[in-house]
Amino acid sequence: MNPKDSRQNTQRIKMKTMLEPYLFILPVFILLLFMFGYPLINSIIMAFENYKLSNINDIYFNNFENFKKLFGDSDFLLLIKNSLVYVVLSVAGQFLFGLVLALALKQDFKGRGIYQSIVFLPWAFSTFVIGLIFRWAFNGEYGVVNDVLIRLGIIDKGIAWLGTPGLSLAVIIIAMIWMGIPFFGIMILAALQSIPEEVYEAADMDGCGMWQKFWLLTIPYIKPTIIITILLRTIWIFNSFDLVVIVTGGGPANYSQTLPSYMYTKAFSGYDFGLAGALGTLLMVILGLYAVIFLKLSNYDKAGDF
Amino acid sequence: MTITKKKRLVNIVRFFVLGFNFLIVILPIYWMVITSLKTNPEIINAQKITYFPEVFTLENYISLFNMLDYSSYLYNSTIVTMLTSICVVILSILGGYGLARFKFKGKEGMLLFFLITQMIPSILVIIPLYIMFSKAGLINTRFSLFVFYMITNLPFCVITMRSFFERIPYVLEEAAYVDGCNKVQTLTKIILPVMFPGIVAVFVFAFIGAWNELIAGTIFINTPDMWTIPVGLKSLIGKYNVQWGALMAGGVLALLPTGIMFIFVQKYVVEGLTSGAVKG
Numbered sequence: 001m002n003p004k005d006s007r008q009n010t011q012r013i014k015m016k017t018m019l020e021p022y023l024f025i026l027p028v029f030i031l032l033l034f035m036f037g038y039p040l041i042n043s044i045i046m047a048f049e050n051y052k053l054s055n056i057n058d059i060y061f062n063n064f065e066n067f068k069k070l071f072g073d074s075d076f077l078l079l080i081k082n083s084l085v086y087v088v089l090s091v092a093g094q095f096l097f098g099l100v101l102a103l104a105l106k107q108d109f110k111g112r113g114i115y116q117s118i119v120f121l122p123w124a125f126s127t128f129v130i131g132l133i134f135r136w137a138f139n140g141e142y143g144v145v146n147d148v149l150i151r152l153g154i155i156d157k158g159i160a161w162l163g164t165p166g167l168s169l170a171v172i173i174i175a176m177i178w179m180g181i182p183f184f185g186i187m188i189l190a191a192l193q194s195i196p197e198e199v200y201e202a203a204d205m206d207g208c209g210m211w212q213k214f215w216l217l218t219i220p221y222i223k224p225t226i227i228i229t230i231l232l233r234t235i236w237i238f239n240s241f242d243l244v245v246i247v248t249g250g251g252p253a254n255y256s257q258t259l260p261s262y263m264y265t266k267a268f269s270g271y272d273f274g275l276a277g278a279l280g281t282l283l284m285v286i287l288g289l290y291a292v293i294f295l296k297l298s299n300y301d302k303a304g305d306f
Numbered sequence: 307m308t309i310t311k312k313k314r315l316v317n318i319v320r321f322f323v324l325g326f327n328f329l330i331v332i333l334p335i336y337w338m339v340i341t342s343l344k345t346n347p348e349i350i351n352a353q354k355i356t357y358f359p360e361v362f363t364l365e366n367y368i369s370l371f372n373m374l375d376y377s378s379y380l381y382n383s384t385i386v387t388m389l390t391s392i393c394v395v396i397l398s399i400l401g402g403y404g405l406a407r408f409k410f411k412g413k414e415g416m417l418l419f420f421l422i423t424q425m426i427p428s429i430l431v432i433i434p435l436y437i438m439f440s441k442a443g444l445i446n447t448r449f450s451l452f453v454f455y456m457i458t459n460l461p462f463c464v465i466t467m468r469s470f471f472e473r474i475p476y477v478l479e480e481a482a483y484v485d486g487c488n489k490v491q492t493l494t495k496i497i498l499p500v501m502f503p504g505i506v507a508v509f510v511f512a513f514i515g516a517w518n519e520l521i522a523g524t525i526f527i528n529t530p531d532m533w534t535i536p537v538g539l540k541s542l543i544g545k546y547n548v549q550w551g552a553l554m555a556g557g558v559l560a561l562l563p564t565g566i567m568f569i570f571v572q573k574y575v576v577e578g579l580t581s582g583a584v585k586g
Contacts (some may be wrong), residue, residue, distance in 0.1 A: 036426060078510035124564045124567070125561055126561065136337070210316070239426075246557070268525060294425075
């Protein structure tokens with residue numbers, strides 16, 4: 001083998017090792033880039049078009065018409081308010097219940113495995129069926145919730161939960177909290193179990209009480225997990241609208257409608273894809289801002305390098 | 307208070323917390339199951355709501371099968387879900403391995419990309435995809451659902467797989483190279499067997515995600531012969547009247563596969579959820 005050949009050879013090997021990681025990742029990357037990128041760009045274009053599915057042959061650019069229509073919508077502020085209330089209360093509820101559950105599960109007891117399988121079960125359940133269960137339980141005429149509240153003497157006669165502004169959104173939030181407790185429980189429990197036992201022993205020797213141990217040891221240890229779980233769940237809950245569609249359909253009169261569910265309604269009941277595109281673009285801006293906050297708060301760029 | 311007294315108090319509180327949580331989870335499920343076993347007059351008797359069926363009946367299950375072509379939905383759901391899960395597992399093994407084992411240009415950006423794609427609301431993708439699929443003649447096919455379920459589940463699964471790979475010591479691989487294995491052989495013969503928990507976790511994530519999905523199903527599919535289970539069940543919700551008995555029976559049947567699956571592999575799922583979400 002002459003020197004030139006061997007140099008070419010090493011170059012070829014170098015090329016090969018340089019390309020290798022991309023061979024593993026590119027299939028997924030290209031698939032996702034195309035399947036997310038193309039729709040997102042299209043959705044932005046749609047936002048500036050008069051695009052009605054009922055009149056597919058008459059699509060033209062209408063500048064900011066869709067945005068004007070969106071921001072001029074008398075329900076627009078209501079949608080923002082609903083989305084905020086829905087996200088904040090759902091995350092807070094899931095977090096509190098999940099934290100308490102995880103703390104109770106930390107110490108081993110007989111049958112913990114089976115117990116966990118049951119209380120974490122809602123994680124595996126379909127949002128659709130969960131929505132059905134809660135819609136049925138909160139039914140105004142035949143619902144079990146009204147019956148229980150009447151028997152307990154809390155109310156005199158049945159409440160039309162799903163037909164009352166404010167209450168219909170509350171039912172959605174309750175269902176959302178129910179289905180999300182396991183995720184928080186699982187995450188916080190894992191963090192709790194990673195705290196070394198010696199830390200607590202040392203604290204015992206220093207004479208720390210239970211509350212002190214909780215606030216000074218447990219909470220700081222699990223804080224990073226709590227932050228990242230809350231951040232992940234916030235965006236997930238914000239995006240998820242199946243419960244709205246199933247439980248109330250956004251009613252009564254948009255009082256339980258959130259931004260994503262409104263987009264769904266506009267696109268597939270009103271067939272106004274242009275307006276849906278404008279809403280989508282707005283969601284993208286919100287998402288972009290959120291991603292920046294997420295990266296700042298979670299120290300993701302540092303966490304990515306380990 | 308003495309220490310033993312305090313400990314006892316803590317235990318009592320714990321017992322109540324655990325019991326309370328158990329009830330919270332069980333009661334809605336109980337209500338669904340019990341409703342599905344009542345007769346219809348009993349279900350819609352507003353005067354008297356029963357907490358235990360006066361008469362046990364399977365009539366709701368029978369009418370469910372009479373009203374709906376359940377076996378066809380089961381078939382569609384199974385095909386789409388299995389195909390999705392298998393492809394997601396394969397692609398996330400490749401992607402996860404690439405992200406875990408190599409240092410390369412653009413890795414940070416790639417990780418960020420997978421994080422951001424997890425945050426994109428599905429409705430944002432569904433609408434343009436609907437137009438795209440219509441143009442390509444893919445509306446009303448199982449393939450359209452398969453594509454959608456694959457891309458929505460992949461980002462999280464790739465990141466999860468990556469953290470499972472990172473837990474395997476590199477020494478294990480080096481030993482294989484010394485013995486003359488190439489990358490692919492090492493991956494299939496040495497690493498994958500150790501990766502079993504990760505593969506199970508990712509499979510279950512994709513399975514549950516695809517099996518339970520409703521919205522895309524109602525949009526991409528428009529004839530009953532292509533419906534998946536959730537879409538078929540949704541057809542029982544009429545504008546003016548809802549068949550609650552049959553609907554609850556359908557709900558029970560829809561939850562069984564994922565519920566049973568979860569109980570058996572709970573350990574792996576918990577491992578996967580925590581590693582996939584916390585690290586990225």
